[in-house]
Amino acid sequence: MKKKIVSFLVSGRGSNFSVIAENIKQGYITADLGIVLSNNGKAQALEIAHSYGMDAFFVDPKNYTDRESHEKEMIRLLKSYSTDLVVAAGYMRILTPHFINSYKNRIINIHPALLPSFPGVHAQEQAFHYGVKITGCTAHFIDEGTDTGPIIMQSAVSVLTDDTPTSLAAKILKEEHRILPEAVKLFCDNKIIVEGRKVKII
Numbered sequence: 557m558k559k560k561i562v563s564f565l566v567s568g569r570g571s572n573f574s575v576i577a578e579n580i581k582q583g584y585i586t587a588d589l590g591i592v593l594s595n596n597g598k599a600q601a602l603e604i605a606h607s608y609g610m611d612a613f614f615v616d617p618k619n620y621t622d623r624e625s626h627e628k629e630m631i632r633l634l635k636s637y638s639t640d641l642v643v644a645a646g647y648m649r650i651l652t653p654h655f656i657n658s659y660k661n662r663i664i665n666i667h668p669a670l671l672p673s674f675p676g677v678h679a680q681e682q683a684f685h686y687g688v689k690i691t692g693c694t695a696h697f698i699d700e701g702t703d704t705g706p707i708i709m710q711s712a713v714s715v716l717t718d719d720t721p722t723s724l725a726a727k728i729l730k731e732e733h734r735i736l737p738e739a740v741k742l743f744c745d746n747k748i749i750v751e752g753r754k755v756k757i758i
């Protein structure tokens with residue numbers, strides 16, 4: 557079976573990207589590393605990419621007249637590296653339908669809440685201030701809504717009395733680092749079938 561090529565969209569720290577790159581390098585995930593694209597020139601993820609010997613590009617949205625032309629350049633780069641799977645690992649821009657359709661059911665996102673609760677930004681803080689007792693993270697395919705795509709895996713964490721938004725985010729991040737590689741591995745092993753909203757793991 558031909559190995560899949562996994563590329564990444566990032567905007568910042570890059571800890572989720574780093575965990576997947578390491579899992580691919582160590583052979584836990586059978587895949588090849590593609591490229592890293594960032595919308596932020598200062599993203600730490602760009603340096604991490606270089607430490608893995610990967611090509612990484614800052615595709616500055618300011619250089620494009622609109623979202624689609626920015627994304628066209630991203631798609632061109634992803635295709636030029638024969639990308640099979642795109643992982644949005646802390647990518648902080650909304651993707652247009654054009655991008656999503658170019659990689660339909662081939663873009664995985666990690667969201668720091670148990671969807672469909674708390675979509676959008678600052679999900680950990682949203683959950684904390686709402687007062688839920690359980691929250692967590694969700695690995696899902698990206699569709700045209702905001703954090704609405706088919707769910708691949710979720711993991712729950714308890715919100716304890718002495719938690720703060722920071723301690724809660726740290727607990728959730730630990731689970732993100734556990735389930736995102738698992739979701740990517742399932743995809744790369746061809747073990748995922750998407751039927752409407754449902755993701756079947758075979």
Ligand code: GRF
Binds near residue numbers: 568570645646647666
């Ligand atoms: C993570 O909390 C992820 O769930 C959210 O953005 C954050 C990215 O962190 N989408 P990192 O860049 O992977 O460290």
